[in-house]
Every structure is written in structure tokens, then in C-alpha cells.
Amino acid sequence: MNNIVNENDFKYYMQDIERYYFGARYSYSELLNNEMVPFKYKTIITKYLKGEVDYETTLESHLYYMNTEGFDYRIYKQLRSRVRTSMYKDPEKREKGFKEKVYTIEQLVKLDKEEKEKLGIIVRELIFSKLALFGFSA
Numbered sequence: 001m002n003n004i005v006n007e008n009d010f011k012y013y014m015q016d017i018e019r020y021y022f023g024a025r026y027s028y029s030e031l032l033n034n035e036m037v038p039f040k041y042k043t044i045i046t047k048y049l050k051g052e053v054d055y056e057t058t059l060e061s062h063l064y065y066m067n068t069e070g071f072d073y074r075i076y077k078q079l080r081s082r083v084r085t086s087m088y089k090d091p092e093k094r095e096k097g098f099k100e101k102v103y104t105i106e107q108l109v110k111l112d113k114e115e116k117e118k119l120g121i122i123v124r125e126l127i128f129s130k131l132a133l134f135g136f137s138a
Contacts, residue, residue, distance in 0.1 A: 024060035
């Protein structure tokens with residue numbers, strides 16, 4: 001985290017044939033104001049997530065602290081969400097640096113806060129399926 005040059009480097013939106021990718025430093029209000037973000041995802045945010053999370057919350061913070069109890073978890077599970085993270089290569093020898101790992105939302109939420117801290121997990125990106133967004137229903 002100490003060598004981050006620009007906060008905006010982690011605020012991005014991309015897509016390929018199968019998936020959408022969102023930089024985890026985006027807040028929900030920034031996503032709502034970004035014209036490139038799919039309308040259906042904006043609708044999910046305003047209709048279903050508004051009671052679960054403050055719009056100034058970043059994806060990074062929301063995904064890191066998410067639990068299985070909330071409706072937000074069920075939404076991201078239905079979207080077949082995955083989360084790209086950075087974590088220590090060896091938690092016992094932190095000086096060895098970081099590696100990247102992609103978790104499903106179920107795998108990430110299963111880890112408790114203490115385990116995430118021990119592993120040095122930093123949420124970098126939210127990934128979800130275009131097909132899942134297309135077929136989303138609450």
C-alpha cells in the first residue's frame with residue numbers, strides 16, 4: 001500500500017466478452033455518476049443496495065467487510081461475483097512481497113476479518129458476469 005502513486009489508478013471500469021471489471025477504490029456514488037457503468041448495475045445499487053451500504057463507501061471497504069447475513073451478499077452471489085485481491089506471498093515473512101489471488105464472493109466472505117488481516121488481503125477489483133447481470137432478478 002505504501003507505493004501507491006495515484007488513488008485514481010484503482011478507479012476504473014473495463015469489460016470483455018464475458019465480464020465487467022470495477023476498480024475497488026470506486027465509491028458507489030462514483031459508480032452511479034459514471035456514464036460507462038451499465039444501467040442495470042446502477043439500478044441494482046439504487047434499488048437493492050441503498051439500504052445495505054452508504055453511497056460514499058468504496059467497493060474495497062464494502063467487499064472486505066461483507067458478511068453472509070446481508071442482502072448485499074445475496075446480490076453479489078447472484079451476480080457470480082469474484083474479487084481480485086493482493087495478499088502477502090508468505091504471511092510469516094511479509095518482506096517477501098505480495099501475490100495476486102482471485103476469490104469468489106463466497107470464498108472471500110468466509111474469511112473473517114482477523115484472517116484477512118493476517119493474510120494481508122487488499123481488495124483490488126470487483127468482477128462479475130455479464131450473463132449474470134442480464135439474468136439478475138431479486
